[in-house]
Amino acid sequence: MEIDRRDFLKYSIWGLGCFIGASLFAPAATYFLSPVWKESDLDWVFLGKADTIPVDKPTKVDFVQRRKDGWMTVEERRSAWVVTKNGKEFTIFDPHCTHLGCPYRWDSAKNGFLCPCHAAVFDMNGNVISGPPPRPLDRYAVKVENGKLWVLPTLKRA
Amino acid sequence: MRTVLGWFQNRFGWPDIQQTLLDRKIPRPGKWAWAYTLGSATLAVFLLQIITGVLLGMNYSPSPDHAYESIRYIMTQVPMGAFIRGLHKWGASVMIVLIFLHLFRVYVMASYKAPRELTWIAGIFLLLGAFGLGFTGYLLPWDQKAYWATAVGANISSQAPFLGPAVATVLKGGAELGALTLTRFYAFHVLALPIFMVLFIGIHLFLVVYHGISAPPQARGEKAPDYKELKAKGKSFFPYSVFKDVVMVLLVFAVIFFLSAHFGADLEDPADPTDSSYNPRPEWYFLFLFQSLKLFPGSLEYLAAIVLPTLMLLFLIFIPFMDRGEKRHPFARPFWIGGGCVVAGFVVLLSYQGWKSPLVNPRIERNPLVLQGQRIYGELHCAHCHSIKGEGGNVGPDLSTAVAGRSDEWLDEHFRKPQQMIHGSAMPELNLLDEEIQALIAYLRDIGGGGISYAKAAKIFEENCQTCHRLRGRGGDMGPRLDGIGNFHNGDWLKQYIQNPQSMNKDSEMPGFESTLNPEDIETLARFLSSQKRENP
Numbered sequence: 257m258e259i260d261r262r263d264f265l266k267y268s269i270w271g272l273g274c275f276i277g278a279s280l281f282a283p284a285a286t287y288f289l290s291p292v293w294k295e296s297d298l299d300w301v302f303l304g305k306a307d308t309i310p311v312d313k314p315t316k317v318d319f320v321q322r323r324k325d326g327w328m329t330v331e332e333r334r335s336a337w338v339v340t341k342n343g344k345e346f347t348i349f350d351p352h353c354t355h356l357g358c359p360y361r362w363d364s365a366k367n368g369f370l371c372p373c374h375a376a377v378f379d380m381n382g383n384v385i386s387g388p389p390p391r392p393l394d395r396y397a398v399k400v401e402n403g404k405l406w407v408l409p410t411l412k413r414a
Numbered sequence: 415m416r417t418v419l420g421w422f423q424n425r426f427g428w429p430d431i432q433q434t435l436l437d438r439k440i441p442r443p444g445k446w447a448w449a450y451t452l453g454s455a456t457l458a459v460f461l462l463q464i465i466t467g468v469l470l471g472m473n474y475s476p477s478p479d480h481a482y483e484s485i486r487y488i489m490t491q492v493p494m495g496a497f498i499r500g501l502h503k504w505g506a507s508v509m510i511v512l513i514f515l516h517l518f519r520v521y522v523m524a525s526y527k528a529p530r531e532l533t534w535i536a537g538i539f540l541l542l543g544a545f546g547l548g549f550t551g552y553l554l555p556w557d558q559k560a561y562w563a564t565a566v567g568a569n570i571s572s573q574a575p576f577l578g579p580a581v582a583t584v585l586k587g588g589a590e591l592g593a594l595t596l597t598r599f600y601a602f603h604v605l606a607l608p609i610f611m612v613l614f615i616g617i618h619l620f621l622v623v624y625h626g627i628s629a630p631p632q633a634r635g636e637k638a639p640d641y642k643e644l645k646a647k648g649k650s651f652f653p654y655s656v657f658k659d660v661v662m663v664l665l666v667f668a669v670i671f672f673l674s675a676h677f678g679a680d681l682e683d684p685a686d687p688t689d690s691s692y693n694p695r696p697e698w699y700f701l702f703l704f705q706s707l708k709l710f711p712g713s714l715e716y717l718a719a720i721v722l723p724t725l726m727l728l729f730l731i732f733i734p735f736m737d738r739g740e741k742r743h744p745f746a747r748p749f750w751i752g753g754g755c756v757v758a759g760f761v762v763l764l765s766y767q768g769w770k771s772p773l774v775n776p777r778i779e780r781n782p783l784v785l786q787g788q789r790i791y792g793e794l795h796c797a798h799c800h801s802i803k804g805e806g807g808n809v810g811p812d813l814s815t816a817v818a819g820r821s822d823e824w825l826d827e828h829f830r831k832p833q834q835m836i837h838g839s840a841m842p843e844l845n846l847l848d849e850e851i852q853a854l855i856a857y858l859r860d861i862g863g864g865g866i867s868y869a870k871a872a873k874i875f876e877e878n879c880q881t882c883h884r885l886r887g888r889g890g891d892m893g894p895r896l897d898g899i900g901n902f903h904n905g906d907w908l909k910q911y912i913q914n915p916q917s918m919n920k921d922s923e924m925p926g927f928e929s930t931l932n933p934e935d936i937e938t939l940a941r942f943l944s945s946q947k948r949e950n951p
Contacts (some may be wrong), residue, residue: 262653262654264655265654266653266656267654267854268657268660269653269656269657269660271653272660272664273660273662275664275890276660276663276664276667279667280667281463283497283498283501284465284469284494284498285465285492286493286494287469287492287493287494287495287498288469290470290494291493292947299847299848301845302843308889320845321845322844322845322846322847322850323847324474324847324849326487327475327480327483327487327491328480328483328485329790329847329850344815379515399920409778
């Protein structure tokens with residue numbers, strides 16, 4: 257194939273142009289898309305002493321979480337439902353219904369978590385008894401150290 | 415596919431665009447060909463500034479409380495953030511260089527002559543816009559350089575007669591440099607000036623295409639050839655000129671990429687309006703103005719600050735109407751070339767003097783972690799209970815001495831669970847993040863809980879202790895060996911022991927050093943000894 261000078265220059269322009277564009281695009285895209293692969297940097301939060309949680313009675317615990325928000329550190333008031341059946345093993349639920357995120361509450365008369373928005377009911381293990389939620393209650397990671405209860409308030413799907 | 419493309423081309427009038435823009439003939443530039451690429455290279459760098467600027471804007475917050483931290487976030491946390499900021503910073507400098515080279519090319523060739531006067535004037539406004547972008551841009555990080563260079567810049571304008579002080583107030587958005595200045599400069603830097611630039615680039619380019627790019631000057635004494643004839647004999651803009659433009663852009667970008675990767679963009683300490691040791695220095699392209707102030711002392715300073723620059727600007731704007739006629743070769747215009755060289759030489763000389771002037775700030779590298787720790791210390795109101803060098807509350811211990819004998823691991827644990835480390839401690843659990851704990855430890859170490867001079871400590875040890883004690887294989891055996899003493903005793907205990915051994919152990923035969931050594935030396939010695947640790951005690 258024979259190309260004349262004019263065509264050669266044309267192809268060179270496209271080639272060099274693409275090269276310049278790509279070398280700028282690579283860092284720009286890395287910068288712009290970086291939130292996608294940024295790891296969550298939440299930390300374990302101290303909830304309270306483990307023996308203050310009554311057995312077989314879901315308890316709502318409020319806590320303050322310090323977390324990084326970009327270049328700032330913010331404090332947020334949050335809460336979680338803590339359930340224990342033996343005072344040794346604990347389950348902590350995210351306090352939002354898995355249907356549309358309404359806050360639910362414990363109804364001891366009905367022995368279940370009730371969501372007021374669409375009348376969903378969950379049992380003490382977080383399983384859906386009735387209503388529209390697509391999955392059981394979401395849980396947080398939990399650990400007990402020296403009788404102290406710690407929570408890692410990142411969502412973990414049940 | 416072709417028909418779809420064809421449809422769009424037809425609807426947008428592509429054939430006409432192609433004919434006027436791409437296929438237009440360019441007079442043969444001869445040996446000057448590469449000088450004709452400076453304008454398009456400047457344009458390319460301007461586009462680079464827009465792209466990197468938009469990216470930086472995604473993580474920047476224009477308020478004195480957040481500006482510095484958000485830039486530091488870009489520099490340390492955002493992937494490629496430091497590189498993107500480097501591109502923006504060096505791109506700005508390279509753009510100014512290219513504008514000056516472009517201006518120089520046009521001036522030497524007298525391309526500003528009829529009918530291209532307005533092209534030139536639009537270009538001068540673009541130069542002003544670029545200066546404005548530079549001046550407003552380097553305030554935004556709100557570091558020392560940003561703050562002080564802007565303070566000086568604003569004060570220069572306040573020296574202008576009559577309206578000067580008012581102009582300075584308007585520039586600052588108030589009487590003082592502060593939050594309102596930052597938002598004002600931000601609005602100019604990212605909104606007003608870029609729009610201004612785009613508008614004038616549009617005018618500039620339209621005029622270049624409409625009048626055609628000027629041909630290289632005819633030889634001295636020759637009559638100017640007919641431009642239309644020259645143009646007809648030339649080659650088309652695309653691909654012949656565009657190819658050279660693209661190669662030039664590639665070179666320029668390579669330089670900017672190198673500068674950014676190699677030197678990066680620095681971030682000094684946060685702006686501190688109370689600092690009296692800082693020597694403000696402007697960006698290099700303002701150095702000639704900065705330096706010229708020194709030539710006009712006292713009440714005449716406004717001559718250098720306002721009058722001279724204004725005269726230079728007016729001179730540039732009105733050149734096309736003063737240097738008239740057909741002569742374009744530089745040697746055929748000795749007056750204008752001579753005058754231009756004198757002015758340019760003066761600017762270069764002043765810039766050089768400014769560059770060389772000894773008022774350079776020593777680069778004191780401060781650990782960014784320490785700065786962060788200092789900030790957290792303030793945010794958490796630690797000073798309600800603790801004092802540092804006498805400043806603060808007295809509920810908790812004085813932190814400038816208390817942490818000396820504690821290891822980093824101990825402090826780390828203590829921040830997490832104070833009561834576990836010191837029974838009955840009134841210090842609350844703060845739920846601090848790992849990173850915050852690291853920063854606080856770094857800060858405490860910086861204010862006096864560490865950083866002893868080992869050379870000095872070793873000398874004190876040699877002069878006072880080595881006769882009886884063995885350390886690292888050297889010394890007498892009258893007293894116990896001190897290797898690993900730090901595993902058993904902290905700095906406070908050791909300090910008391912050195913001062914008065916019998917108060918800690920009444921059987922001790924060691925003499926007290928309270929009267930022989932001054933308190934500072936005892937402190938140093940105690941810290942030195944508390945750091946004598948063995949890996950496996």
